[in-house]
Amino acid sequence: MLKRKSSGVQPTEITPRSVYLNRRAFMTGAAAAAIAGVLAPSEEAYADNRLTTVKSPLSLTGVQPTSLQDITHYNNFYEFGTNKDDPAREAYRLKTRPWTVSIEGKVQKPQKIDIDSLMKLRPLEERIYRFRCVEAWSMVIPWVGYSFSELIKEVQPLPEAKFVQFISLDDPNQMPGLRFSPISWPYSEGLRMDEAMHPLTLLTFGLYGEPLPNQDGAPVRIVVPWKYGFKSAKSIVKIKFVEKQPHTTWNDQGPNEYGFYSNVNPNKDHPRWSQKTERVIGASIFKQRQPTLMFNGYEDQVANLYTGMDLKKYY
Numbered sequence: 211m212l213k214r215k216s217s218g219v220q221p222t223e224i225t226p227r228s229v230y231l232n233r234r235a236f237m238t239g240a241a242a243a244a245i246a247g248v249l250a251p252s253e254e255a256y257a258d259n260r261l262t263t264v265k266s267p268l269s270l271t272g273v274q275p276t277s278l279q280d281i282t283h284y285n286n287f288y289e290f291g292t293n294k295d296d297p298a299r300e301a302y303r304l305k306t307r308p309w310t311v312s313i314e315g316k317v318q319k320p321q322k323i324d325i326d327s328l329m330k331l332r333p334l335e336e337r338i339y340r341f342r343c344v345e346a347w348s349m350v351i352p353w354v355g356y357s358f359s360e361l362i363k364e365v366q367p368l369p370e371a372k373f374v375q376f377i378s379l380d381d382p383n384q385m386p387g388l389r390f391s392p393i394s395w396p397y398s399e400g401l402r403m404d405e406a407m408h409p410l411t412l413l414t415f416g417l418y419g420e421p422l423p424n425q426d427g428a429p430v431r432i433v434v435p436w437k438y439g440f441k442s443a444k445s446i447v448k449i450k451f452v453e454k455q456p457h458t459t460w461n462d463q464g465p466n467e468y469g470f471y472s473n474v475n476p477n478k479d480h481p482r483w484s485q486k487t488e489r490v491i492g493a494s495i496f497k498q499r500q501p502t503l504m505f506n507g508y509e510d511q512v513a514n515l516y517t518g519m520d521l522k523k524y525y
């Protein structure tokens with residue numbers, strides 16, 4: 211990833227909803243919007259909007275989720291800037307309705323699905339997952355969504371579909387970061403079909419029981435909890451079923467730093483830093499670093515996808 215200034219985010223504990231609606235960030239956004247002459251976010255935009263969710267056996271139990279304040283103010287979303295605090299300040303510009311996701315490529319039922327229909331396709335589950343960024347920090351996030359495999363079954367891939375590609379929105383009118391970065395947009399990520407079909411792979415619409423905040427990838431993103439966070443593309447507009455391994459944004463940027471697989475692997479260092487440990491965002495100073503687990507702790511569930519593969523070669 212590119213070098214950035216620190217965001218100065220302070221460690222916080224679980225925060226009541228009324229407190230996490232960060233007034234300061236809101237005011238900064240409003241001021242910037244006033245200067246830019248665009249509509250600022252209104253407090254009504256934060257009106258209570260809880261999603262109905264069911265329990266999931268695939269959710270972690272007995273873990274303390276990261277505070278919503280940290281989850282929404284320490285983000286990587288380069289379309290809104292390269293600093294960790296840019297997305298919280300800039301992502302109010304993203305218009306998430308109307309929104310259509312186009313399903314294309316090697317499928318029997320290619321289609322354009324309206325986001326609200328996509329959300330209603332299956333019951334939404336709350337899934338608390340570990341989330342590990344390639345930059346050696348981690349969070350625990352209570353996502354809301356359903357297994358991506360449910361959508362795959364619905365659209366019926368053809369036998370020649372071997373990979374799935376996820377493509378994010380790239381609209382410079384809504385995403386100021388697109389103009390100031392060397393990355394070739396749109397953001398693109400991909401999975402092998404068996405990885406995409408794995409029940410842990412979550413088509414994600416919310417977190418902490420509410421629709422995704424824009425900075426976390428509204429209105430729909432993918433979350434692949436055993437892989438580094440950059441595999442989890444945000445604000446998806448296109449899902450393509452393809453025969454060949456698709457190009458992916460970070461692999462294009464630095465092929466020897468960011469592989470296609472990018473499974474969390476403490477035994478394979480990034481060329482510029484160790485992956486053995488991770489900084490726990492929001493933890494007390496006494497618990498700030500912890501050992502990184504193989505497959506981010508999901509080894510029992512996913513190791514069989516990689517039998518016989520050298521995971522140092524296929525990083």
Ligand code: MTE
Nearest residue numbers: 285286287288343378397439440442443444
């Ligand atoms: N998706 C898009 N479209 N653009 C991005 O810059 N950043 C990735 C991933 N998905 C990114 C993206 C990276 S590097 C990480 S670590 C996670 O999103 C961060 O997700 P979060 O901000 O919700 O924690």
